């Protein structure tokens with residue numbers, strides 16, 4: 572049996588038994604191969620924009636299930652699948668803006684699936700913003716430790732699509748009136764008391780402190796710009812510290 576990393580296993584847990592899946596940017600193909608192997612997904616599509624990663628997926632198929640004719644497709648984003656062809660789309664391990672671009676290319680196709688499970692490596696706030704403004708419901712989020720990184724997994728569905736998630740669309744914690752920090756640190760993580768939230772916030776504070784040190788050491792730069800950048804960082808750190816206090820209190 573293929574053993575998935577904790578990150579991929581967490582993504583796999585969002586797929587319900589019987590759901591068909593397209594893994595966009597599949598690379599090694601472990602996630603869809605495992606979903607099929609465990610009898611969770613009767614049909615999986617392994618899709619990638621480059622031949623090299625698909626070769627890795629073919630090697631893994633050869634190693635584990637040489638007799639199964641897996642559906643491997645070469646092409647960018649959702650161009651490799653048809654409208655309504657799968658129940659769930661997985662896009663993991665790419666930048667948040669690239670994920671948003673892939674979803675935006677053909678909104679009708681994107682909205683023809685019931686759920687989209689994403690793991691953006693950066694620009695998470697931009698992806699959330701894009702999802703909310705394009706009428707998707709972010710129905711769940713979770714943090715996962717992978718090596719020294721904390722990964723953010725976002726589960727969304729088109730508004731109106733029947734979801735087994737039980738999220739009321741009117742009262743979802745994430746809505747279009749979010750402030751920038753809410754878009755960056757999902758309120759869902761507070762609602763759920765995510766076990767990694769404290770560490771996640773502490774990391775952000777550490778990064779901001781480093782930025783402040785760099786600004787203070789940035790002699791020679793335009794003094795006014797330096798002052799503005801310092802003020803912005805200091806007020807951000809204050810907000811982050813308030814969130815940290817709240818997450819520790821509610822833990």
Ligand SMILES: C[S@@+](CC[C@H](N)C(=O)[O-])C[C@H]1O[C@@H](n2cnc3c(N)ncnc32)[C@H](O)[C@@H]1O
Pocket residue numbers: 595596597598599618619620621624646647648649662663664665669673
């Ligand atoms: C870092 S790997 C992630 C692999 C796997 N999804 C995971 O999370 O472990 C990113 C993969 O996305 C693929 N990719 C990048 N842009 C893409 C696009 N526009 N459409 C499909 N795949 C893309 C890359 O070729 C690469 O194989």
